Amino acid sequence: MSGQVTSSQSVAKGVFNESHWRMLFALLDAAIPSISLDNAPTQGSVGDQLTISQEELLLAHQNIQATVHDSPSMASYHQYLASRPLDDPKFVTIIKETIGQIPPRLQRQLAGILDFMTTRIGSVICGYSLTPLDQTSLQRRHDILQSWQNAWLPLWPALSRSFLAMAKIGWSQSDQLFAKLGNYDIGNIMNGPAGQTMNFDFLEFDSQEEPCLLETDVVIIGSGCGGSVCAKIIAEAGQQVLVVDKGYYTPPSLLPVPVDRSSVLYEAGLQSDDGATTILAGSCWGGGGTVNWSASLETQDFVRQEWANKGLHFFTTADYQQRLNRVCDFMGVNTAYIQHNHRNRILLDGAQKLGWQAKPCPQNSGNTEHSCGHCTFGCRSAEKQGPAVSWLPAAQKAGARFIEGLDISQILFENELAKTATGVKGIWTSRTVDSISGERVRRRIQINAKKVIVACGALHSPLLLMRSGLKNPQIGKNLYMHPTGNFGAVFNDVVGSWKGSILTSVVSEFENLDGKGHGVKIVASAGLPHMTTFTLPWHNALQYKTDAIKYSHINSFCAIARDRDTGSVSSDPDGRPIIKYTPSRFDRIHIVSGLVAIAKICYVQGATELFPCVMNVPSFKCRKAREKRTLEDQEFVQWLARLEREDLNPAKDTFTCAHQMGSCRMSTSPTDGVVDDCGKVWGTTNVYVADASVFPTASGVNPMITTMAIADRIAGSLVAFWR
Structure with missing residues (x-):
């Protein structure tokens, strides 16, 4: 391909x-x-x-x-x-x-x-x-x-x-x-060596008025971290599997994509309805696992216990841990081969100096070093073991079939009262030889299937369920977003923030600020030019251009909140998600705590200027020599107090989000959620959801590993049923 x-x-x-x-x-x-x-x-x-x-x-x-x-x-x-x-x-x-x-x-x-x-x-x-x-x-x-x-x-x-x-x-x-x-x-x-292109044998169709009818045992809608795991497990169990995705495959030789073609990999133009939160959501073959930053963190014990306390006891069992281990082993998740770049070293060394908890962040790099600073726009080396490199090729080897460019509009039901699913239908759009632009073939497709697994992500899975006539009021509610505050720090030396692995360290000192597991984690952020300049505060044009010229010296960091409070997602008339989400004051206070912590780390590590992405807080220029600095330095304390007083006004300040969870949450009853503990949609037969939308609450870490382990559980329950 x-x-x-x-x-x-x-x-x-x-x-x-x-x-x-x-x-x-x-x-x-x-x-x-x-x-x-x-x-x-x-x-x-x-x-x-x-x-x-x-x-x-x-x-x-x-x-x-x-x-x-x-x-x-x-x-x-x-x-x-x-x-x-x-x-x-x-x-x-x-x-x-x-x-x-x-x-x-x-x-x-x-x-x-x-x-x-x-x-x-x-x-x-x-x-x-x-x-x-x-x-x-x-x-x-x-x-x-x-x-x-x-x-x-x-x-x-x-x-x-x-x-x-x-x-x-x-x-x-x-x-x-x-x-x-x-x-x-x-x-x-772009001149560097490219990894192996995966020869996916995508089904293609000619242009005809009547729909094309296909048959399979299981149709999986979505090729991301949930759908790909289900595909491998079910195909290896001998069932006929058909994976469909509205996105397309981009081979490593064409990665990373330029920013002006980011809609190749991402859902374009996503933001919350109040405009305060810019949202990144993968929309391509391999889903979010194609564009994430390799962070491979397991579900933490306190989150697992919280979910078990909601009646979902599976999460505290040894069986769930075995599933976490299995998905990590398959992708070669490790910390042994990490080579920390400047900004990740800053976090680890600064946290150690301040006596804070921090650790290397495991990477799904196939047990090898993976120094790719551009993975947020696709991994050119194909070292990152995302779905398109690992799970989906294995699924194809086991007999799974694939369709790219198929936008599923509806789940089909044989019995409307009992909601017994018989398949799905949608519109397939071809790509041209060199692009997906220009004149393309479109064809209506109907897939008859014994089981339907919805794995479209937390923004689209609920919309598909709604379009299919499901009325559970919990669908689309309980949307968690891990709202993120951003921070830049200038260092005297060139740091080349686009070089090296993106996120290989995590500071967890402030992950439990309320005693109930809500707080922030501090991590390094991708340092590509448009990402750094986007988060760089603009107070006036001269200030902004002057600060931006320091780009090669700027390290970017973020404070990611495990949000307590939620939003919702619904559909606009064009079928696109409307995301109603405003970070609550409770969660914003935690984000500020994270920004303050980043400032302290960067200050003691020798930054020459600090840029919180907060409108009413100017940058702080650090003139004292690094070896003479303490957190009690008067000028720094005064500036820090100003930052601490900030409320991060959603009307004025900017948040980012790369994790969406919970909009079809798992529960013990249909009054409290959308699916049961095996992913089956309440009130239906043969319909399952297997992506981050089933999380009972926010994971507090990158959702990839948790999503995969849950998908392993859901697919495993189906395989056990067939046996």
């Missing part, structure tokens, strides 16, 4: 017109503009540049010199500031493709807001003037973006956050001077 999957070529046709684009780019231009001296000659019109004084330029350059040892020359820095993203066709293309990838519902909402901004009343409300924003000066637009950040009405901070995020991500991918001064070159990664 060698076909490349590319992102949608849609640029919001039929939704965005020239007026929309003009207004949008006027705002993005203000977010990351060309900056020049007020007396310097300009290449474009004066209105295309933000002007600063000679003194401001010198102070900003001195800021860089004080925090990194290889600061750019004044000439290079000035040239970098003067570059204008809007003059770069690549930036414009990335923004248009980004808009084209977000759900139609959100496209229409954004277009409506941009329309409103062009009206007289909209101009007054948005920009305090009768002149539309796209016709005002760059300085005026820049000042308005700043004012929106602290506006009392939640709409304005949310809009500011959205426009700034678009500008940051588009700019970090397109600005050549940023890449040059940051010493980052994706070409070096």
